[in-house]
Amino acid sequence: MFSTSCPQCGAPLEFRSAAAVIAVCESCRSTLLKRGEAVERIGEMASVFEDYSPLQLGATGHHENGSFTLLGRIQLRYDVGYWTEWYAEFDDGAFAWLSDASGQYAITTQKELEAQDSALPRFDSLSPGVPFDFRGKRYLAADIRIAQCVGGEGELPFRLGDGWQARVADFRYEDRFITLDYSDADSPDGKPVVYEGESVELAALACQGLRDEAQIRESAGRYRGELAAFTCPSCGASLDCPAGVANYVICGSCHAGVDCSAEQATLFSKRRSVEAVETALQLSASATFDGAKYTVLGLMRCRTSDAQYSWDEYLLHNLERGFLWLVHSAGSWERVDVLNRWPMMSREGHVLDAGKTYRENERYDAEVMYVAGAFNWRVQVGDKTSITDFTWRDFKMTREATADEIVWSRAKPLSNSKVAERFGVPELATDNASRRVNETAGAASDDKWYLSRGFGPWPWIATGLMVFINFNKLFDFDSSTVLVIVGLIALWVPEWIWRSFHGQPNTSRDGASRSKR
Structure with a gap:
C-alpha cells in the first residue's frame, strides 16, 4: 500500500493496489497519476452518476479460486446506453474487470495470446458475428462499441482523463466471454489487450459489503x-x-x-x-x-x-x-x-x-x-x-x-x-x-398470417368425419381400411407441403433490438 496526500487539496490518499497507476481524490475529484513515490495531478474526473448498483468500493467477492476486492470503477457511455466497469484486485495481486450492464454481470482477466490463438483482428474490420478463435473455442463478436468515460472513482490500472475513449469488442461462446480492448493506441505493438472470462450471476460471486436498499436510497x-x-x-x-x-x-x-x-x-x-x-x-x-x-x-x-x-x-x-x-x-x-x-x-x-x-x-x-x-x-x-x-x-x-x-x-x-x-x-x-x-x-x-398457418382446421375436420363414418370398418384391416389410410394421406400431404414452403405454425415475431451491454 502506498500512502500520500492529494497535491490539489491535501486530502489523504492511498494506493492499495500495486498495479494501480491512477487514483481519483474523493475530496476534490482530482485525477492523480502515480510516479514513483510522488503523484501528479493530470486533470479532474467527473463524479459517477447514481446507478443504483449494489456494488461499491471496498466490496469483496470470490471467483474461481480467489477472493477479490473492488478498488475502482469507471462509467462508460455509448450511443444508446451506458455500463460500468469495476476494477477488482485479487489476493494474489492479479486484477480483473467486473462489468455491470443493466444488472447483467461478466468478470474477465487479462490473458496472453498463445501460438494456436487467432491473429488479432483490426478494430475497424469487426462486425457482429465475426469469429475469433481462442484456446480451442470459436467465439463470435457480440458487441462492438466506442464509448466515452463519463465518470470514475477509486484506483485504476491505466491512465485516463478527459475525453478518454474505450474501443472494445466483446465475443461470446455460450457463457464464456472475451473482450478485445483497443483503447490503448499508444501500445508498442498497437495490438488490443485480451480479457477472458464469463457471464456471472452476482449471487454466485458471494459478495460481502454490498449496499443495501437503505444505503442506496440515502445516496440517491x-x-x-x-x-x-x-x-x-x-x-x-x-x-x-x-x-x-x-x-x-x-x-x-x-x-x-x-x-x-x-x-x-x-x-x-x-x-x-x-x-x-x-x-x-x-x-x-x-x-x-x-x-x-x-x-x-x-x-x-x-x-x-x-x-x-x-x-x-x-x-x-x-x-x-x-x-x-x-x-x-x-x-x-x-x-x-x-x-x-x-x-x-x-x-x-x-x-x-x-x-x-x-x-x-x-x-x-x-x-x-x-x-x-x-x-x-x-x-x-x-x-x-x-x-x-x-x-x-x-x-x-x-x-x-x-x-x-x-x-x-x-x-x-x-x-x-x-x-x-x-x-x-x-x-x-x-x-x-x-x-x-x-x-x-x-x-x-391478417391474410398472410392465415395463409402461413396452412389450410387451417379443414384437414382436421375432414379427418374426423372420415374416421367417424368408417369407424366400424377401420379394424377389419381390409380394403376399406386401406382406402381410409389413402384418404388421410391425400388430406395431409398437401398440408405438410404447404407448411414446408410457407413456414412453421409458430409465426409470431419479435424484433426490436434489446441492447445488453
Missing part, C-alpha cells in the same frame, strides 16, 4: 424502481421514470425521447408526430410470472420492412428478477427472455440449446413504428433490426442483429387465458384485443 434520494416524476423538456407533459431501472423515456404526448440518467433530464430525440395505436396492454399494467410481480415499463409496435406484418412488444420489470418481454403477434402471446448464455450453432446452421435442435424458420428486418414508456436503452421510432427465427415445436430462439451488436432470446408461447389471468384482464382471454391490434396493422397482414 429514493429507492430503486420508485417512480420519479418530471416534466418533458419538449412539451411539458408529466412523465414518470423508474429510478435506476430504465433511464430512457419516450413521452406519450409528443413522442420525444428523454434521457433521465443524469440529474437534469435531456432530450435524445426531438418531438415527432406519430399516429396513436391501441394495444392490448397498457403502461404500468402488472402481472405475476414465476411467483414475482412484473410491471409493464415500455411498449413498442414493430413491423417488417415491407410493412406486411406488425406486432407489439412489452418490456416488463421486477426489481429482484430483472427484465422480461411479452410479444403479442397475430393473436398469439409469447414470453421472451434475453439470454446471457449464448446457444451453440451446428455445422448445418441449426441452434442447439438444452438438448433441443432449433431449425431456421424465417429471416426478416424489423422496424420500430411506435414506442412509449421507459426502457433500459435508448430506443426510438425508426430503429431497425435484422431478425432470424429458429423454431423447435412451439418454442423459438431469435437472433437479433444491428450494426453494433447481436442479442439472443428464447420465446415460449402463452395462451390468451394465461395472459388474461396473470394481468387480471378477462378481455384478454378472448380474441377481441387481438382483433383490434390486427385491424390497425391492416387486412393484408
Whole structure:
C-alpha cells in the first residue's frame, strides 16, 4: 500500500493496489497519476452518476479460486446506453474487470495470446458475428462499441482523463466471454489487450459489503424502481421514470425521447408526430410470472420492412428478477427472455440449446413504428433490426442483429387465458384485443398470417368425419381400411407441403433490438 496526500487539496490518499497507476481524490475529484513515490495531478474526473448498483468500493467477492476486492470503477457511455466497469484486485495481486450492464454481470482477466490463438483482428474490420478463435473455442463478436468515460472513482490500472475513449469488442461462446480492448493506441505493438472470462450471476460471486436498499436510497434520494416524476423538456407533459431501472423515456404526448440518467433530464430525440395505436396492454399494467410481480415499463409496435406484418412488444420489470418481454403477434402471446448464455450453432446452421435442435424458420428486418414508456436503452421510432427465427415445436430462439451488436432470446408461447389471468384482464382471454391490434396493422397482414398457418382446421375436420363414418370398418384391416389410410394421406400431404414452403405454425415475431451491454 502506498500512502500520500492529494497535491490539489491535501486530502489523504492511498494506493492499495500495486498495479494501480491512477487514483481519483474523493475530496476534490482530482485525477492523480502515480510516479514513483510522488503523484501528479493530470486533470479532474467527473463524479459517477447514481446507478443504483449494489456494488461499491471496498466490496469483496470470490471467483474461481480467489477472493477479490473492488478498488475502482469507471462509467462508460455509448450511443444508446451506458455500463460500468469495476476494477477488482485479487489476493494474489492479479486484477480483473467486473462489468455491470443493466444488472447483467461478466468478470474477465487479462490473458496472453498463445501460438494456436487467432491473429488479432483490426478494430475497424469487426462486425457482429465475426469469429475469433481462442484456446480451442470459436467465439463470435457480440458487441462492438466506442464509448466515452463519463465518470470514475477509486484506483485504476491505466491512465485516463478527459475525453478518454474505450474501443472494445466483446465475443461470446455460450457463457464464456472475451473482450478485445483497443483503447490503448499508444501500445508498442498497437495490438488490443485480451480479457477472458464469463457471464456471472452476482449471487454466485458471494459478495460481502454490498449496499443495501437503505444505503442506496440515502445516496440517491429514493429507492430503486420508485417512480420519479418530471416534466418533458419538449412539451411539458408529466412523465414518470423508474429510478435506476430504465433511464430512457419516450413521452406519450409528443413522442420525444428523454434521457433521465443524469440529474437534469435531456432530450435524445426531438418531438415527432406519430399516429396513436391501441394495444392490448397498457403502461404500468402488472402481472405475476414465476411467483414475482412484473410491471409493464415500455411498449413498442414493430413491423417488417415491407410493412406486411406488425406486432407489439412489452418490456416488463421486477426489481429482484430483472427484465422480461411479452410479444403479442397475430393473436398469439409469447414470453421472451434475453439470454446471457449464448446457444451453440451446428455445422448445418441449426441452434442447439438444452438438448433441443432449433431449425431456421424465417429471416426478416424489423422496424420500430411506435414506442412509449421507459426502457433500459435508448430506443426510438425508426430503429431497425435484422431478425432470424429458429423454431423447435412451439418454442423459438431469435437472433437479433444491428450494426453494433447481436442479442439472443428464447420465446415460449402463452395462451390468451394465461395472459388474461396473470394481468387480471378477462378481455384478454378472448380474441377481441387481438382483433383490434390486427385491424390497425391492416387486412393484408391478417391474410398472410392465415395463409402461413396452412389450410387451417379443414384437414382436421375432414379427418374426423372420415374416421367417424368408417369407424366400424377401420379394424377389419381390409380394403376399406386401406382406402381410409389413402384418404388421410391425400388430406395431409398437401398440408405438410404447404407448411414446408410457407413456414412453421409458430409465426409470431419479435424484433426490436434489446441492447445488453
